[in-house]
Amino acid sequence: MAQEHNMRRVTAIRNGTVIDHIPSGQAMRVLEMLAIDKSTSVPVSMVMNVPSKKMGTKDIIKVEDRELNQDELNRLALVAPDARVAIIRAYSVAEKLTIELGDEVTNVVSCTFSNCITTNPREPLAHRLKVMSREPLELRCHYCGRPQDLEELIHNLL
Amino acid sequence: MPGLITMDDLSNDEIMSILDDAQRLLPVAEGRTYLPLLQGKILGNLFFEPSTRTRMSFETAMKRLGGDVVNLGDVKTSSVVKGETLYDTIQMVDGYTDIIAMRHPRQGAAQYAQDAARVPILNGGDGAGHHPTQTMLDLFTIRQAHGTLEGLKVILAGDLRYGRTVHSLSHALTRFGCELIFASPELLKMPAEIVNDLTKHGANVTETDELLGSIADADVVYMTRIQKERFADEDEYTKVAGAYKLHASNLEGAKENMIIMHPLPRVDEIHPSVDGTRHARYFQQAFNGVVARMALLCRLLGIKVPQTIADGGEA
Numbered sequence: 001m002a003q004e005h006n007m008r009r010v011t012a013i014r015n016g017t018v019i020d021h022i023p024s025g026q027a028m029r030v031l032e033m034l035a036i037d038k039s040t041s042v043p044v045s046m047v048m049n050v051p052s053k054k055m056g057t058k059d060i061i062k063v064e065d066r067e068l069n070q071d072e073l074n075r076l077a078l079v080a081p082d083a084r085v086a087i088i089r090a091y092s093v094a095e096k097l098t099i100e101l102g103d104e105v106t107n108v109v110s111c112t113f114s115n116c117i118t119t120n121p122r123e124p125l126a127h128r129l130k131v132m133s134r135e136p137l138e139l140r141c142h143y144c145g146r147p148q149d150l151e152e153l154i155h156n157l158l
Numbered sequence: 159m160p161g162l163i164t165m166d167d168l169s170n171d172e173i174m175s176i177l178d179d180a181q182r183l184l185p186v187a188e189g190r191t192y193l194p195l196l197q198g199k200i201l202g203n204l205f206f207e208p209s210t211r212t213r214m215s216f217e218t219a220m221k222r223l224g225g226d227v228v229n230l231g232d233v234k235t236s237s238v239v240k241g242e243t244l245y246d247t248i249q250m251v252d253g254y255t256d257i258i259a260m261r262h263p264r265q266g267a268a269q270y271a272q273d274a275a276r277v278p279i280l281n282g283g284d285g286a287g288h289h290p291t292q293t294m295l296d297l298f299t300i301r302q303a304h305g306t307l308e309g310l311k312v313i314l315a316g317d318l319r320y321g322r323t324v325h326s327l328s329h330a331l332t333r334f335g336c337e338l339i340f341a342s343p344e345l346l347k348m349p350a351e352i353v354n355d356l357t358k359h360g361a362n363v364t365e366t367d368e369l370l371g372s373i374a375d376a377d378v379v380y381m382t383r384i385q386k387e388r389f390a391d392e393d394e395y396t397k398v399a400g401a402y403k404l405h406a407s408n409l410e411g412a413k414e415n416m417i418i419m420h421p422l423p424r425v426d427e428i429h430p431s432v433d434g435t436r437h438a439r440y441f442q443q444a445f446n447g448v449v450a451r452m453a454l455l456c457r458l459l460g461i462k463v464p465q466t467i468a469d470g471g472e473a
Contacts, residue, residue, distance in 0.1 A: 111266075113265065115263075115264055115285050115286070116264065116266045117244070117266040117267040117270045117284075118270075120243075120244075123244060123245055124243065124245055125270060141266060142266075142269065143265075143266025143267075143269045143270050144266030144269075144284075144285070144287055145266070145269075145287065145288075146265070147351060
């Protein structure tokens with residue numbers, strides 16, 4: 001029932017992407033990580049803090065007329081590792097995708113340590129954070145080895 | 159083995175085996191035996207920050223083994239000042255040399271250089287990060303004095319917050335089951351993330367602001383320099399730093415074989431009266447930089463150090 005009610009809070013979309021099971025309060029960050037902002041012309045709906053059997057409460061995002069690809073979705077591993085993603089075509093779920101957190105998060109965020117070599121914008125390097133643990137999520141910079149503060153890291157989106 | 163960026167690149171067995179090589183190379187480091195193991199090899203010294211001991215001991219190590227050295231020279235007159243990226247500098251020196259020793263002000267620079275280079279990189283210090291060749295010479299000095307690295311009681315004293323030397327060394331000593339005592343003023347305490355990391359790896363760590371009270375049962379006292387600029391004013395510095403100075407008279411109750419080490423340069427944290435005591439080991443330690451780096455250069459270049467090296471003449 002809760003599920004059905006949540007979906008009715010915003011209209012069903014004909015084509016696009018639905019991102020469900022986002023931890024409560026993280027939807028804005030998800031939008032930020034997907035670079036969805038005021039320059040985005042397609043309709044975007046977002047609900048926050050709706051009831052969820054599994055999570056207590058959760059956020060949901062629907063992006064119309066845009067199919068997010070796996071690489072884009074993998075960026076979300078930092079804030080919504082268990083999100084479920086559906087690609088919608090003609091009002092039906094055409095594909096289900098899961099977010100994959102590999103052994104390394106590459107070119108999504110930059111190291112938060114101010115004296116890391118990666119803070120020099122002229123160096124032609126890949127921003128690489130190694131996944132030390134998944135639960136709880138622990139990341140270390142490949143270069144300077146510093147453990148990353150996840151709250152701070154979100155401000156370093158590339 | 160590609161290079162040596164952090165001590166994590168070496169297993170405990172590899173550390174011991176490199177220290178054994180260093181031990182056998184002593185007559186070569188002291189100039190009594192000529193053993194050109196690295197003839198035809200070129201070391202690139204890339205020091206983007208001032209260095210005296212590390213740079214000179216790398217150069218001495220290479221030359222004692224018959225190898226040659228090219229230097230970046232003063233950063234102010236090199237292509238770095240023209241805006242060359244580290245990546246480009248490494249690409250160039252990688253083509254000129256067989257191995258690179260590097261110091262850089264940015265943390266992580268050594269790993270970045272290793273990713274970009276074909277030849278091995280020896281990290282000679284990257285920001286407040288790692289300084290593994292210093293750790294190797296420190297371990298060599300400790301083992302030389304005590305015959306082992308295991309189960310010793312080691313005091314690390316002074317500036318434990320900013321000193322990369324003490325960070326790398328405490329990790330290494332933890333791997334050999336040493337008991338660690340961190341003696342520092344509140345302002346310069348060992349960073350909590352490092353203490354947590356050490357504890358997670360089973361370290362027995364005590365933190366104190368009292369150096370002299372801990373000396374009696376220590377096997378090693380590792381002193382570091384407390385820099386004036388870390389304090390808000392000179393009075394505060396004088397008051398705090400005074401508690402982290404050693405005078406010969408402080409050593410009367412110390413164990414017979416306790417050694418005092420210091421990565422140098424010292425300012426006034428070790429009084430010259432200590433130099434003549436049986437405990438002083440810091441100049442020996444600086445010399446050991448040559449022999450430890452000789453062993454590391456051979457290891458990274460894939461050159462085996464002979465099992466027996468004659469003491470004197472041509473080996």
